[in-house]
Amino acid sequence: MLRQNLQQKLLQKLSPQQIQFIKLLQVPTVALDTRIKEELEENPALEDPSLMTADEPVSEYDDLNERDDYDSEAKEDTSTDEFNVEDYLQDDNTNDYSTSYNNGDDDEEKKETPIAIESTFFESLQEQLDLVPLSDTDFIVGKQIIGSLDDDGYLRRPITSMIDDLAFSQNVIVEEEDVHEMLKVIQSFDPPGIAASDLQECLTLQLKRKDVNNPIIKKAISIVEHHLDEFTRKHYDKLEKSVGLNSEELKEVVAEILRLNPKPGDSNQVTTKQLQIIPDFHISNNDGILILTLNSKNAPELRVSRSYMDMFDHYDKAAQKDKKLKEAVQFVKQKLDSAKWFIDAIKQRQQTLLKTMNAIMHYQYEYFLTADERKMRPMILKDIADKIGMDISTVSRVANSKYVQTEFGTFLLKSFFSEAIQTENGEEVSNKEVKKILEDCIGNEDKRRPLADEKLTEILKERGYNIARRTVAKYREQMNIPVARLRKEL
Template identity: 30%
Template sequence: MKQSLQLKIGQQLTMTPQLQQAIRLLQLSTLDLQQEIQEALDTNPMLEVNEEEHSSTAEDASGLNGEAPKNDTDTNNDTDNPTADTTEPGTAASEDSGATPEDTADGDWNEEIPNDLPVDTSWEDVYQTTSSGSSLPSDGDDNDFETRRGTTDSLQDHLTWQLNLTPMSDSDRLIATAIIDAVDASGMLTITIEEIYQGLQATFEELELDEVMAVLHRVQQFDPVGVASQDLSECLLLQLRQLPADTPLLDAAKLIVSDYLGLLGSRDYKQLMRRAKLKEPELRDAVQLIQRLNPRPGDSISSGDIEYVVPDVFVSKQEDRWSVQLNPDIAPRIRINPDYASLVKRADTSTDNTFLRDNLQEARWFLKSLQSRNETLLKVASCIVEKQRGFLDFGAEAMKPLVLHDVAEDVGMHESTISRVTTQKYMHTPQGIFELKYFFSSHVSTDSGGECSSTAIRAIIRKLVAAENPKKPLSDSKITTLLADQGIKVARRTIAKYRESLGIPASNERKRLV
């Protein structure tokens, strides 16, 4: 077989390192972005925190300097492009950040730094990378707020602490420790008391089951009330026994919990009244007493990870105009250190100068990527506000159908970019704080030839269920009929799907005594 060389012309899509960095920053959440900026500050000597106070003027309207750019959407002007009058963030930031050649001693160093890298290169191919440092602050500031103020005690730690304060023999203390180890996060025993007894027989040959039960009863007196219960009935009974003896219908509540808890769970009130020999008002008051109990007592002690939602965009109405503004606190104010930037010398190939030049270029690209992120986020948020004015004015029932393609066309970007921008980004509105993806929903056709958002349908379902008669809850078929009366045609199975997504139980489970 003869070998030969051939030239072929082809096209393929590639991304420059700058574009890769911009896309990576674009899809970061607020907390991840703060960590990324802190890491850049720790590893790049050219970047510094700009602690100077800036006046809120048009020249300072930049996400890089910490000032949030604004965009006012006129509710009386139906323009196709709501971002046409948007103040471009970062316009004056480059002049103030210390990264321009005019602010340096040798202004012509920029000529040797390219604006773009070739598409087939990476950061490491051209510039030295600094060692990855820790993103934790070295000073004693309040950045570790959650760690220092959050509790780390588990339910077992809380029970063990009470056990150490309880006078008890050594053998009983070991039994209590075994019982506490079998308690899960909700406060219930994961194994039966017989299994605990069998596991302790290897240590205590003469141990009897009554001794284990006696220790169990002592552990069940610990806080929270109802802990170390073997089942739900016992958990609720322990809590009822802690109530004062003169509590109205206490005996009836104990009878229902101990003998007829299954009937109460299935909401068979007629059968429950007949067997418990209670009248409807008495049963209603007893059920209300039981509903005040906690079926998962351990949840009040177990501490989970606290998740904070920091809005990226603020939306407010000022003089009949919806104002869109980036959150100025989502990122620290950073800039390029002008003193270090002035040390870069032209035509100097020394190691120190190369190190400074590489970090300077990396800092410039990082600031540019942050600027691009803020601009894109503001444009997308402004477009969403323009299209969802009804939601901002009247609530979820006025939500309009919206898909990624609609926003992508208006802002002139690809749908994948819109998807990255709206992921884990939150908007603070008069209606509450919502993820940007919340404003995107499918549509359902109406009898009048229009469209109704699936989010609006969910809001209508929630409103209908809230206003229903508790004795005769609305079935899915009835809700379908009520929506059809409003001109919205939705199948019954679709109503069931929307109802389950809202966490609303079925009609037979919503039935209760008035």
């Protein structure tokens, strides 16, 4: 049975301004400039004074502060309108935040990292192919092989698939033997090991480019061709028996294999998209006093366009308003609103960033002074959220995408957060401290007899950290440290 009834509900709904602020807060400094340029292109009522040329007029009208074109009666009419023009008739300096967060020389910040102009991996192979005297068909097959290589230099496409591509796309009919012959030519190019089908063939190709009469090279080829699995698992005892080597000879053979490049395509690969980290904050140590500054790129020179303010004032005071004029007034009003909202969101972003980072800096003051991870206190998002009186989600958005530059490196804010671990004395310490101890223990271990997780657990317990073995294994994996067997060296 269908019924109609009325209900009252309380719902939390974000306003457009709040949504815009949240999106801006998540944007890192490296992407903020792009976001501001997009807004400048979309909204003509928003201006960046630094982009204006010296001879560019600021307004098509006279300065509002220097003219008295309208009488008091007209001003009273505007005050009763739902849109207050006076909100936008402000001094330009009220919306200019660049001087508040100046950090270093502007010319220094505008410097760009130069990128060396080099041949890419595929261009280098093509240049070598051009130098080989080949028939037209072989040349086409060679280009097909080069184009089928992966970025790491391997040829993982089946030969039959390349033959089909040549037949259907270029009307070139070749036999499988022809492709294999051309593949051998490509494999003779630099870098060594190129166009291999797997790791075993890649390493073998590189070794065969060396002095094959050298006994060490011969043994290395034998290990790669017949005992690669034992080598990767570091079963050195089995290798000594299988290949007939003593420990010293095996040590030389292993060193020779480790010098090979498992990804030859990366050796001459120019990365066009470089990961560029621009710190959002800077912390300097001034005789034991930490000083926090915000990167000036976070404080752009933005203001509401004086031309659009004058334009709206002019339209709003017009004696007669037809439909088109009202639409023009509404359009200008919308753009002015949007510009003011964006500037306010940028200002709020700056205040939130500084407030959050200032709380993190004071919470981890000893760590930022000494750069000793053992001084890092346990800290979770709620600790900072309670300090600054903001929601945990706000702190999370700042911590997950912002970097701080210190005198001992540049770090993601998220890295300063850690869980608490209780020692035997009842004292709470950060798990960063435990990880640092594990890293030191593994770094100082005898690589011929690396410490197993059980032994590491015992060492920690001796130092007062009562931690389970599985927790030690979890921390070791988080630090990308392999198990003891794979850390073994001769």
